[in-house]
Amino acid sequence: MAYKGSAIVLVPTDSKEYSVKVDGRVSFVNRYMRVTPYDIGRRIIASLGPPCNKKFKIENVDLVGPLLAVLFLIAILYYGYRIKDPSATDSILAPVTSVLLYIVLNPCLGFVLCKLARASIAFWDLAGSLGYALYSHLITLILSVLIYQEESNAFFFLCLFLFGGLSALRVCIILITSIPKPAFRLLVCSTLFVSHLLFLIFLHFAYMHPTFIYGKGSDKRISTKIHTNL
Structure with missing residues (x-):
């Protein structure tokens, strides 16, 4: 897959820099996979707030940052999955399954709604934005574990x-x-907003909360027995 665009390439020759304008198509790898660690850090910070000032008005997205968010999220969920009472995890999916279902279904649902609303946004741009939003899930779960267990x-x-x-x-x-x-704006934005928060609530209670059994709340304390069904 390729995307139309242009870029400025600086070519050093004999200690001189020549600015060469390249018009053509930007490949998928160049557009979404080639990103520096500094840019990933800036985009993570920008994803934690609305684009209301210069620091948060970063519109370009990639897929490397979201992939890292998915890996870290699965890791923290397996930590919670492991320390819960085994009887509290019998009726739920494994963390990796839940996360993969979300990152596949949610962007697809959002893109279908965007197409119905005639929104001018590419699928991978939407997937990248939703992927960077997962860092809010990571921060919320990690802070809850570190401060209040x-x-x-x-x-x-x-x-x-x-x-x-x-x-x-x-x-x-x-x-x-x-x-x-405006009507389509309300439909698309409210759907993605609610699904984003509901997914975090589900992860908290299903995998991280030590006294909650999915499907029937429980006040039973967790045992010290290590979960072996991994």
């Missing part, structure tokens, strides 16, 4: 609305500028 729902919901809400709001603001009709 996932036992304080009040602290979790505070982080949920602070980090998860701001990252989802950023995606919505980006989509609003590409959707022409």
Whole structure:
């Protein structure tokens, strides 16, 4: 897959730099996979807030940062999955399955809605934006584990609305500028906003919360037995 565009390439020759304008098609790898660690860090910070100032107005996205977010998210979920009572994990999917289903289905649903709304956004741009929004999930779950060991729902919901809400709001603001009709803006943005937050709530209670059994809340404390069904 290729994308139309232009770029400025600096070619050093005999201690001189020549600016060569290259017009043509930008390959998928150059567009979404070639990114520096510095750019990934800037985009992670930018993904945690709406594009309201210069630092957060970074529109270019890649797929390397989202892939790292997926790997770290699966790792932290397996930590919670391992320390929960084995009886609390019998009726739920493995963390890797839940995360992979979300990162496949949610961008596809969002892209279908965007196409129905005639939004001018590419699928991989939408997938990259939603992928960077997963860093809010990582921060929320890690802070809840480090500070309250996932036992304080009040602290979790505070982080949920602070980090998860701001990252989802950023995606919505980006989509609003590409959707022409207000009614479709409400439909697309509200769907992605709600699915983003509901997924974080599901991860918290299904995998990380030590006293919750999926499908029937429980007050039973976890045992010290290590989960061996991995």
